[in-house]
Amino acid sequence: MANHLHLNRARLPQGWADNVRLTVEGGVITAIETGVPQGDAERIAGAVVPAVTNLHSHAFQRAMAGLAERAKAGVEDFWAWREAMYRFLDRITPEQMEAIAAMLYAELAEGGYSGIVEFHYLHNDPTGQAYADPAETAHAHRRAAEAAGFGLTLAPVLYSHSSFGGLPPKPGQRRFIKTTDQFLRLLELSKAEAFAFHSLRAVTPEQIRDVLAAVDPVLPIHIHAAEQTGEVDDCLAWSGARPVEWLLANAPMSSRWTLVHATHMTDAEASGLARAGSTVALCPSTEGNLGDGFFNADAFLGAGGRFGIGSDSHVTTNVAEELRWFEYGRRLQLRKRTLSGGTGEHVGAGLWLSAARAGANPTGLKTGEIAVGARCDLVVLDESHPTLVERPGDLILDSLVFSGSGGIDQVWSGGRRIVEGGRHIAREAIAARYRQAVRELSE
Known part of the structure; x- marks a missing residue:
């Protein structure tokens, strides 16, 4: 079943584009439209990069x-x-x-x-x-x-x-x-x-x-x-x-x-x-x-x-x-x-x-670009983060790389959102098992 995402702005291979609609099937991007309204697609606010x-x-x-x-x-x-x-x-x-x-x-x-x-x-x-x-x-x-x-x-x-x-x-x-x-x-x-x-x-x-x-x-x-x-x-x-x-x-x-x-x-x-x-x-x-x-x-x-x-x-x-x-x-x-x-x-x-x-x-995978045929692997940047405010175009990536480690809001892997609000969606359960493993190794 196809899933549709509407990106406020996204870094495509040819440059930045606004109002980008992705069609995603089986974790792969199958269609990209730019400059289109949201329609029935899920809205993704923020700047989206591979x-x-x-x-x-x-x-x-x-x-x-x-x-x-x-x-x-x-x-x-x-x-x-x-x-x-x-x-x-x-x-x-x-x-x-x-x-x-x-x-x-x-x-x-x-x-x-x-x-x-x-x-x-x-x-x-x-x-x-x-x-x-x-x-x-x-x-x-x-x-x-x-x-x-x-x-x-x-x-x-x-x-x-x-x-x-x-x-x-x-x-x-x-x-x-x-x-x-x-x-x-x-x-x-x-x-x-x-x-x-x-x-x-x-x-x-x-x-x-x-x-x-x-x-x-x-x-x-x-x-x-x-x-x-x-x-x-x-x-x-x-x-x-x-x-x-x-x-x-x-x-x-x-x-x-x-x-x-x-x-x-x-x-x-x-x-x-x-x-x-x-x-x-x-x-x-x-x-x-x-x-x-x-x-x-x-x-x-x-x-x-x-x-x-x-x-x-x-x-x-x-x-x-x-x-x-x-x-x-x-x-x-x-x-x-x-x-x-x-x-x-x-x-x-x-x-x-x-x-x-x-x-x-x-x-051996097609990955690393927001492009048709590529895995839907996305990072959504929080444009309200202090280091990313008012950073048009590629300046937002310059600021992300050189101004600290904050500012990542969401991460998608194979068309599935696994990070939201900067935290992994299963962090609590995963961290509990990790703490137990480390305690055992420390005994």
């Missing part, structure tokens, strides 16, 4: 946010944080994962996201054995997304080794480990919409080749790459090439591929990745939290590269804050302003709209 897909998530890590911020003697870096994360995993159950993920997805919706790519590698029980249903933890994330009404692209992860050259896994990695055959079976059981290789550290070239030969040739592919300088050094020692350099030379890089972080790229790697049409999933708040470094945005964007955003470890759950981190990082690095846009362009609007559009290839 929602953003979160391109990288480890949902369980939301419950860790703030737990690794105590200064210690010696160097605190990504690798020390990773050991803390492994200890956190010793007890977590599928039911607790579900409660944590549902809370996260509700929070992300309140922050302007309509869906997520779940980079899912927490496969096994605490002893490292498969559950009776090997996809049990994948199903937990599906139930969480359903509870939150949140779009989910499940990307199970192949994780077999501890480092380059097929080194055996460490005890703290036992919940992640799958052989190639076990992983292919997991893809079937979980009905995955995408898949991932954890990193070049965690799989061998032979595994990459074998999986690519066995899977549906249109499934999106995700992989961590070059997040840490230590990873780059180890990859050079193993292969004589840097991680992105190795992928460009040895994997069929294309628009199917999303590289997560890709922090430490040379200009040649960045331009080569852009030419391949691959997406980079940047996670500015996590990269900042872990001290990863600065992404080579000038070379990548200068070559026409496409990037979206993810929140990864979920120390932040807000689209605007991730985009602000990205732009401010560039400004601090280069000591210049308004870097992510050409002369006369609106930087905040450009960042938001490009991040929204970038959700398409990594999910």
Whole structure:
């Protein structure tokens, strides 16, 4: 059955339009009319912009946010944080994962996201054995997304080794480990919409080749790459090439591929990745939290590269804050302003709209635009909010991105309103289950 929405004003691909009527069927926009009266359509007040897909998530890590911020003697870096994360995993159950993920997805919706790519590698029980249903933890994330009404692209992860050259896994990695055959079976059981290789550290070239030969040739592919300088050094020692350099030379890089972080790229790697049409999933708040470094945005964007955003470890759950981190990082690095846009362009609007559009290839969905054939994923901005009052056109997105995190009134995911008045419609019930899960993990 078709549903009709009447938007006071909306940011369409060609620009802003007033009195926009959407016809929505099965969560997809099937018709758009502009400059028309409301008629029998549901009225949506406020300024409406495309929602953003979160391109990288480890949902369980939301419950860790703030737990690794105590200064210690010696160097605190990504690798020390990773050991803390492994200890956190010793007890977590599928039911607790579900409660944590549902809370996260509700929070992300309140922050302007309509869906997520779940980079899912927490496969096994605490002893490292498969559950009776090997996809049990994948199903937990599906139930969480359903509870939150949140779009989910499940990307199970192949994780077999501890480092380059097929080194055996460490005890703290036992919940992640799958052989190639076990992983292919997991893809079937979980009905995955995408898949991932954890990193070049965690799989061998032979595994990459074998999986690519066995899977549906249109499934999106995700992989961590070059997040840490230590990873780059180890990859050079193993292969004589840097991680992105190795992928460009040895994997069929294309628009199917999303590289997560890709922090430490040379200009040649960045331009080569852009030419391949691959997406980079940047996670500015996590990269900042872990001290990863600065992404080579000038070379990548200068070559026409496409990037979206993810929140990864979920120390932040807000689209605007991730985009602000990205732009401010560039400004601090280069000591210049308004870097992510050409002369006369609106930087905040450009960042938001490009991040929204970038959700398409990594999910295999048509999303990120208010357009016929696209998912009805919308953010409705409260034009009475102090930071958004009297902000015509793209100024409202500039103000949203650079003036705080308030101002989101509604979020729609797949044609369904899941946030109203700035709060997720099921927040109370979801939060109660989350609190119980965290109490259990804290005992």
